[in-house]
Amino acid sequence: MSAPALAKEPAVGAARPPHAVEPGPRPGGFRRELRRNLTAHGFLIGAVLCFSFFSWYPMVREFLLAFQKTEDGRTTWVGLDNLVKIVNDPAFGQAWLNTLWFTLLALVLGFAVPFVLALVINEFRHGQGYLRLLVYLPVMLPPVASVLLFRYLYDPGYGLFNEVLGVFGVPAQPWLQDPDTAMLSVVVAATWMNMGGATLIYLAALQDIPGELYEAAELDGAGLLRKVWHVTIPQTRLVLSLMLLMQVIATMQVFTEPFLLTGGAGPEGSTTTVVYLIYQYAFNFNDYGAAAALGLLLLVLLAGFSAAYTRLSRDQDADA
């Protein structure tokens, strides 16, 4: 695979001004440096080309598209028209509210549950391998399998969930078919599918906590909850904040789960998310400008979270 990459090497070298290459200390150092750089760029060129076509160029294009309109093959600049259009779409407010609601629910469930699971697993001296295996199992399923399985489990008539609730005397729920419970049902499914990774990451962080800290807390008379609050949480704070940010970034972009569970919009549009709206603009209405404008809004909103994440993970690297 490196053969085509190496073939491109002179082109890259030629494109670079010669003064960019620092002369080496020895005689003939310049040619040596040039050779070294050509080889190095030869190794890089394959990945750089892929990034150029499928990452950097689309990034630029996203910005351009947001301010353009294409009609009958002609592209024109329309300024903020796309933005005005999406903001005035009645689905706009609902999609953002739904997305925020999903993110909030996913934080309550998807952030707290894995941490508690990790705390519990960490206390056991036996069977840890089995419990870890179980928690991570759903992560390995293809999403279509887990999501359609949940749709089957959620069915108000023949679904397992209502049957189980019935055993405890709880009346049958409409789950995905009611606007009030649809999003919650999506979050439960999404949490089941995705929390394995977070649990294992927390577990690793818990196992790095020095035991003496707990001993010291006990000498001060701290009970279980106080130990969690004053030792465990401060000791895992960095990992917890990283996971929090990552989860916000991921859940704000939720698409697959609601798309497969409720067809995207859900009852009375109750599971329409921002990314589903982007999808609709682009692939149902062929309005790439509107899709890009909405994408840009999402990007701006998440940029703060991404920046915070990058900073924090740098701190973590420094600690390690």
Add this chain to the structure above:
Amino acid sequence: MAPRAPKADMSTRTLISPARLARPRGRLVYWTCFALVVVLFTLAFLGPLYWMASSGLKTTQEAVQTPPTWVPGSLHPENYGRAWEVMDLAKLLFNTAYYAFGALAFQLVLDVAAAYSLSRLRPVLGKAILGMMLATLMIPATVLVVPQYLTVLDVPIVERNLLNSPWAIWLPSVTNAFSIFLLKRFFDSIPKELLDAAAMDGAGPVRTLWSIVLPVSRPILGVVSIFAVVGVWKDFLWPMLTLPDPGAQTLNVGIYSLATSVPENVLIAALTIASLPTLLLFLLFQRTIMGGLTAGGLKG
């Protein structure tokens, strides 16, 4: 890239003090909680899988019967055969494996070469290129889907339409900045003496990479490989957009598009079959996969 944290063993001190656990009452509470947790976890995580495998064995009538039956009244393994035929699972599985392992090959060659160059050969502008690669991690992936899709429809300069072609999966999969970052960080940690010794013996960069760097990088290569394969295997939106042709579809997309046209029991049987490859992969490479989660930083 710290070495894996040691597994908690008897000597690891956790929330509950060992002294309390050693008391008879402590031991009773411990084992009761342990049994309860094992049962709950098994129900929560294996329960749905049991439901999937067993509902696939029911008759169509029994699969949609209210109330549902916990154990199939009669076993119909032929549902699995029907699912295999009707949904053309062999084709879907082959397609998915073809895309996933092709993407793996591209990532292993191009990303490893790039990471090696950035880490060890350090060309002019290398830092800037790495920075631009890492910057792509800041952009929400779903936002880029639309412009990426338009790019695939008409790749600039070469003017090709990659729709329904495996290249639409393979080439974008190379733009995995996180893998490049992991690989580079690992290569950075290889002792300089080792590489200098190779250079003294007259080994060029390709030879050094092949016979020195790659052999010592097996752990990180394993992690990157598994996540590359699983990433393609689990992807949904991108293959749905770029491989719409039924003959080119992936497992996820193919099953989804046929989901409403087959009886429930056959669909569930198909889901069970679709789940097996990655579950098997997981059982085989458990340690690499679970270790990679934490050794490789934070990407859940």
